[in-house]
Amino acid sequence: MISVIVSYRIKPEFIEKNKENIQIFLKDFEQLDTSKFKYSVFVKEDGVSFVHYSQYADENMQNELLNVPSFKAFQEMRDASGLDGSHKVEILHSVGTKGNLG
Template identity: 30%
Template sequence: MKALRVNYTTTAAFAPTNQANIAGIVEELKELNHPGIRYSTWLLPNGKTFMHFDQFENDDAHDVLTSLASFKKFDEELWASGLESEPVVELITLIAATETYYD
């Protein structure tokens, strides 16, 4: 299993576009219905800081996400937007959970 947490802050003006781009990723992932990808994004109270929490069965599943057209659009527009704080990517390790994740 590979789990990532990514945090960054957009400008207030770009936050709605970022939300729409993330919704596009979710839509494409739902259509794909890949069993090895769990993807979620959270918006912090300031309305412009995003936290992505993604779990992948393996590196190949992660590669599927980053190869999606919707992800490429999101990534390109995010970097071009003039971020207030750049993404911080952390590999995290599951210790315990109430639900079953990938082995």
């Protein structure tokens, strides 16, 4: 399994558009085999810091998801909005998990 956290801060004037773009690609993700990935997006209390947490069954599923056109468009618009250098991608290695909270 592949687990990734992506975090970034955006300008306040881009918050609503960023949220709209996220909803668009999440809806498109419904067309994929949802038994092979989990993708969650959070906004921190400051309102401008976003965290995307994703898990993929394998590299093929990760590549398929990352190439969804609306997701690529989201990334382009997010990057063009003027990120402040906070964009960070982290690969996680599982140590263990308990529970099944949906």
